[in-house]
Amino acid sequence: MSFPRRGFIKAAVTAGMVTSPLLGTASPAAERSTMPPMNPADWASVRSQFSLSPEQVHLSNFFLASNPLPVREAMARHREAFDRNPYTYLEDHMFAKPEDMLWRQVTSAAARYIGGRPEDVALTTSTTQGLALIYNGLRLRPGQEILTTEHEWYTHDEAMRLANLKSGASIRRISLYGQRSDVSAEAMVAKVQAAVRANTRVVAMTWVHSGSGVRLPIQAMAHMLAEANKQRSEDQQILFVVDGVHGFGCVDEDVAQLGCDFFSAGTHKWILGPHGTGVLWAKPERWKLISPTIPSLMAPELNNAWRQERAPQGPTEAAWVSPGGFMAFENQWGTLEAFEFIQRIGRQRIAERVAELNGQLKQGLLAMPHVTLHTPLEAQHSAGIVCCEVQGRTPREVVAELKQQNIIASATPYRHSTVRFSAGIVNSPADIDKALAAMAKLG
Ligand SMILES: Cc1ncc(COP(=O)(O)O)c(C=O)c1O
Structure with a gap:
């Protein structure tokens, strides 16, 4: 089944229902008025939710998402409300009452998708930002090392390098495979296992390598590292960090069950969310290891401590790590509809x-x-x-x-x-x- 959406929109433009003269740039509300509801079981109907130019075959959407209609509608709704009354809209939805704070709805939707708890989700602007928050926040010591691979994307490597410039820790890289035919889950796990040393504090991997398309057996690696950790004291535990962006939204796994300690992923790729959005998830017991890098607006304790001129009380929580400063809230909050959209279709x-x-x-x-x-x-x-x-x-x-x-x-x-x-x-x-x-x- 297919929907002649362009035809509808063209007719609507001609009839003056749509304000923009360019096809594909109709306002989401006008677009909605011309379309039948999405049937999530029908791929043509799913495709009709996107404004992607129909004359091209788009095979690079992993790079930056084209947003489906519900996400564009949500962003437009927030944008319009901000333009009408920015102070009140922000105050009411960010600061006034916890139950009205829209970021909480985003962390809840992300947690449902991850199979974990909302309080273990920090909201970031990208995979890169989340990784930088982890490596800066862990504050490794001189003599400790990060064990990683030769297959990492530049921003992952760079996040480690920049943090280690300050901490004095080192980085060691191994190859997990050469040719396509070399790729084996057992071999990759064995290579990491053989490479771990007494001073390895972090193992840093990527779920799906964007330079080869190879997907790593994260769960098996996590299991192997958990076994190794049984012989280690608390402050020498190997922490497993995963750049998960190219599995998050296209692989059917609960992130919270993968076994890694920290997981960063943009939601502006496979999750199809607004640009400049992402999540950082950690196991509940690992948040305390992170020292926040960027002041948060989502953590009342931090703000109260500042007002009362005292040190913050208690261990770090995910909300403490969510970077603050005012931001493109219409994008951050529109991530809710992205999670809902993909959940409707089914992971x-x-x-x-x-x-x-x-x-x-x-x-x-x-x-x-x-x-x-x-x-x-x-x-x-x-x-x-x-x-x-x-x-x-x-x-x-x-x-x-x-x-x-x-x-x-x-x-x-x-x-x-x-x-x-x-x-x-x-x-x-x-x-x-x-x-x-x-x-x-x-x-
Ligand atoms: C493996 C990998 N990690 C991280 C990124 C950066 O993602 P973001 O733009 O969300 O920081 C990319 C970019 O596509 C990537 O391929």
Whole structure:
């Protein structure tokens, strides 16, 4: 089933119902008035909730989300209310009564998705910010180390480096795999296990590597580290930090059950939330290890302590770590509708769809003699990112040629660059066929 949404909007523009003259920039309210309600069981109906340009095949949405209609409506509603009466709207929804504080609804929605408690969710502006808050907050000591990999994204590496400049701790990197065929959960866990040393205080991993599409066995790694921790004193426990952004929203796992200690993910990628939003989750017993970096507006105790000229009482809580200062509240609060949107469709269904579409893509690429596929075929070793190379062309050349054919892919900005595709719930099997046809032409 499909909805001729553009036709409706065009008619509405002509009839003067929609204020913007450009298709796709209609106000969310006007758009809503022209659309049937979403049927979450129908992928074409789900796709109709997005303003993505229909003439292109969008295979880079993991990068920055196009927001579905309910999220755009929420942001517009908050924006309008702020424009009418900024003081009262902020006071009423941020400071007056706990039950009216909208950030609490966001942490509750995030906690439902994570399978944990709202009080263990801090709200950030990105994966990067959350990681920086962890590494700065842990305040490692000289002599301690962070054990990580050669596969991390720049901002993860940089968050560790910047924090260690201050703490004096060191960083050691290991390789978890070489070729696609090397990827094995047992081997990756064994490599981390063999690399851990007495002075390893943090193990820092990424759930799904954005330079290869490889998904790590986080739960098995966490289990192995928990065993190692049984031999360690409290202040020498290995803390497991995960950059989870490319699994969060496309893999069907409760983050709170993964076993890691700290988990940072933007909600502006696979969660489809407003730009500049993210969550930082930690196990309840680990928050106390974090010293907040940025003053929070969500922690009454911190504010009371300042007013009363005393030190804050009690261990750090997630709310203490949520960065404050006034911000784009319309975006932070619009994250509620993003979680609701994906929960309506269902985490498992989304994960299956992402696996199916990216599986179709990988199989098609594998069959092309001029293409080298870097992402494992197995669903347990991959998620929604597919990386490959084309013989005789640089990744940037491939991306430019695909763009000419209306296929939106990306070139990975890693030391070794590859061509990167990513199919999500806005895509269809027909989109994948088009992308494969365009790739076949490059042979
Ligand atoms: C693995 C990984 N971590 C972190 C980030 C940065 O995410 P954010 O923009 O939410 O900071 C990216 C960017 O896509 C990434 O690929």
